[in-house]
Amino acid sequence: MRKVVIADDHGLVRQAIIGLFAEIGDVEIVAEAADGLSAIAAVKQHLPSLLVLDAAMPLARGVEVFADVRRWSPETRVVLLTGFTSAGLLSDWINAGVDGVLLKSCNPEEMKSCFSSVLQGSQYVANAVLEILRNSDGGKSLTNREREVMALVVSGNTNVEIGERLHISVKTVEKHRASLMSKLGVRSVADLMVVAVREGWLDEHKQL
């Protein structure tokens, strides 16, 4: 009997996932968590074989939970369950070394195969996710500096404040800002915010 922890803030989803594992068999749900901190605590306590992790939860985001899980229970395999469908975020997760990636819109059968595969040691990325990654125009990737500047822009900072924070001149901030707006194909801060929200770029204080 392998131990499984389920972390999702929607009770309905947790229940449905428990149902899936009942069909798979040979596993025991040792804990459920409705927020990030509970998820971390549950994994520390039970050291499960598998964690099913929702990317968007209160108190601690999926990324933070994942980092702590890798730190405190490196043997635990992690399947990400996310509603975000942006190529950037999804490839970030895959590169971070998550063992499975599922979209919330995936059908239950695919979720079952994913859980089975990951429990057997394989990696499993949902077909819909592979499709998204294939269709993504990887060319327009932002540089690290542009990402930093954008994060501060969407947090409401002025160019002067951003310059002080990053220890660079206002002129350089303007340059990065123009580059990233151009790369993203937006002309207003409002449009930039829309992209930032869709791509999951908002900092933790502004999460939905």
Place this chain on the structure above:
Amino acid sequence: MRKVVIADDHGLVRQAIIGLFAEIGDVEIVAEAADGLSAIAAVKQHLPSLLVLDAAMPLARGVEVFADVRRWSPETRVVLLTGFTSAGLLSDWINAGVDGVLLKSCNPEEMKSCFSSVLQGSQYVANAVLEILRNSDGGKSLTNREREVMALVVSGNTNVEIGERLHISVKTVEKHRASLMSKLGVRSVADLMVVAVREGWLDEHKQL
């Protein structure tokens, strides 16, 4: 046997809800819909007793689905299932005449009571929703004009463009803009966008 249609873009959630209705009994799930247009079509075809409606779906948003349902099948009772927790949006739905309101974070037992109550003709608003409405400081209500201006601001329009659209001078736009930013307690467009996203104020082209 009363007919029920379930509309949610997450197969896992649909399956969990079907499980709840199996426990309730005496109902038949006549259709599932993964997007808004399918939901409308399904209701038109089956004229069900109950529609379980996710607020955020592709192709047609919950509000549009609800309007069409009331138009084409006025006898169909509607239970809203939403992840949004903003007081404004929730009270909008209740005022629109929806028969039940559930948050996705509600526990399955409460969902079952809600479905039962609504099927019997009562209205049911989740306790968590009542709590949110109680704790909302209703004071920060925007005027109609301020709402119009804000919608155009978060769509990326400049003050000049907004003035042209509303046939008022730039000066008046500035006045409304200052008023609404003050009422909402934000100082930057970025913060305004965060509020707009959280409160569900984005227009249909910018939905997540």
Place this chain on the structure above:
DNA sequence: CGAAAAATGGGGGCCGCCCCCCATATCATC
């Protein structure tokens, strides 16, 4: 090695946003 990309910094000008001042007309409510 040599070219391209990334990161840094500056000058100057235009335009939009913000904030202060001011005013008038309408409408609801007391």
Place this chain on the structure above:
DNA sequence: GATGATATGGGGGGCGGCCCCCATTTTTCG
């Protein structure tokens, strides 16, 4: 009828974002 809220409009000043020009240094990569 007076008061307050709403909506309308204006002048002017300051500042920040945006766009054009320019440059140097470092890093990356073929």
